[in-house]
Amino acid sequence: MNFLNTTQARPAAGPPVLRPWRALIAVLPFLAAVVAVTAVFWSVRDRIPEPLAMHFTSDGTSDDFTTASHFLTVMLGLPAVLGVSIGVLVLRDAAAGALRGAIATGYAMAGLFGCLGVSLLLQNVDAGDAAAVRFPPSYLGLALGVAALAAVVGGLCAGRDRVRADEVAGPARPTPPLGLADGETAGWSRTVGSPTLVVLGPGLLAIGVLIGLAMNWVGAVGFAVAALSCLVFAGVQVTADRRGLTVASPLVPRPRLRIPLARMEEAGVQQISPLGDFGGWGYRLRGGRSGIVLRRGEALALRLTNGRVFVVTVDDAATAAALLNALLTREREKRATGPGQED
Known part of the structure; x- marks a missing residue:
C-alpha cells in the first residue's frame, strides 16, 4: 500500500507584502x-515615595507597593512588547483583512x-507615605475612555483594508476528485492561524x-481566561484523510x-468574509x-448529508477538497459493489 503525501503539494508562497x-x-x-x-x-x-503605591482596592485604597524600577518594567515593557508584535503583524501583512482592527x-x-x-x-507625587495614596475608580473609567477614543483614532489613521479580488466571498465551487490508484492511501494537513485572535x-x-495591578486580581481573572482562550485557539490544525475531516x-x-x-x-x-458571512471569528453558526x-479568504466547504454546510478557513483548500471527494467516490463505489462483489 502506497502513502501519498499531499501535504507537500502546496504551491510556493510569494514573498510577504511589507x-x-x-x-x-x-x-x-x-x-x-x-x-x-x-x-x-x-x-x-524626586517627589514620589520609594516604594510607591501600585495596587489598589475597589474603593481606591492602596494595598500593595512596588519599587520604581519594577513600575517602569511593567509600564514600559508591556507596551514595548505589544507594539513590536502588532508592528510586525502589520509590516508583514500577517493580519490581512484585519489590519485596521489590529491597529485600532x-x-x-x-x-x-x-x-x-x-x-x-x-x-x-508628594505622598509622604505610599499607604495614604488613593486611586479612585473613576481614574480607571477615564483610562478606559481614553482607550476607546484612541481606538477610534487608530481606526481612522489606519484607513480601510484592501480586499484582493480572490478574497471576495462567493458560493462554494465544486472540486474534481484527486486521482488515487487502487489501494493508495492519502493524507493532507495544514495549520492555519487567526491574526485577529493573535x-x-x-x-x-x-x-x-x-x-490586577491598579485595582484587584479578582477582576483580572476574566480577562486572563479570555486571553488564554484566544491564544490557545488562535491556530488550528486541519487534517483530511480516510477518517474524514479533523x-x-x-x-x-x-x-x-x-x-x-x-x-x-x-x-x-x-x-x-468573517464579518460578512458569519458575523465574526471563531466557531460560528x-x-x-x-x-x-479564523481569517478572510479561502476555505474548505463541505456539503453534509443533513443539508448543512461546514466551512473551515485554510490554505490549499482545493487539495483537501479534491482528496475528500476522491475518498467519498471510493466509499460510494465500495457500497455500490457490496462486500461480496469486491475483487
Whole structure:
C-alpha cells in the first residue's frame, strides 16, 4: 500500500507584502505611551515615595507597593512588547483583512497603558507615605475612555483594508476528485492561524494585568481566561484523510472536531468574509452553515448529508477538497459493489 503525501503539494508562497508606513502608524501610539510615562517619571522621580503605591482596592485604597524600577518594567515593557508584535503583524501583512482592527486595538492598548501609567505616577507625587495614596475608580473609567477614543483614532489613521479580488466571498465551487490508484492511501494537513485572535489575546492579557495591578486580581481573572482562550485557539490544525475531516488545536488535545466521510456529500472551495458571512471569528453558526472561521479568504466547504454546510478557513483548500471527494467516490463505489462483489 502506497502513502501519498499531499501535504507537500502546496504551491510556493510569494514573498510577504511589507507595509512600512502602516506599520509605523501602528507603532506610534506605543512609542507615545512609553515617552509619556518616561517623561512624567523623570520629572517627578524626586517627589514620589520609594516604594510607591501600585495596587489598589475597589474603593481606591492602596494595598500593595512596588519599587520604581519594577513600575517602569511593567509600564514600559508591556507596551514595548505589544507594539513590536502588532508592528510586525502589520509590516508583514500577517493580519490581512484585519489590519485596521489590529491597529485600532493597538491604539486602545497604548492609550490604556499610557493613561494608567501617568495617573499612577501623579497620584504618588508628594505622598509622604505610599499607604495614604488613593486611586479612585473613576481614574480607571477615564483610562478606559481614553482607550476607546484612541481606538477610534487608530481606526481612522489606519484607513480601510484592501480586499484582493480572490478574497471576495462567493458560493462554494465544486472540486474534481484527486486521482488515487487502487489501494493508495492519502493524507493532507495544514495549520492555519487567526491574526485577529493573535492580536486580541495579548491585548486582553495586558488589560487583565493592568486591572490586577491598579485595582484587584479578582477582576483580572476574566480577562486572563479570555486571553488564554484566544491564544490557545488562535491556530488550528486541519487534517483530511480516510477518517474524514479533523480540526483540532495544535497546542491542546481537546476540544477536537471530526466530520467522518459518512456525513459528507461533497467538498469544495469557498471564499469567506468573517464579518460578512458569519458575523465574526471563531466557531460560528449561521443560517444552515457552521464552521471555524479564523481569517478572510479561502476555505474548505463541505456539503453534509443533513443539508448543512461546514466551512473551515485554510490554505490549499482545493487539495483537501479534491482528496475528500476522491475518498467519498471510493466509499460510494465500495457500497455500490457490496462486500461480496469486491475483487
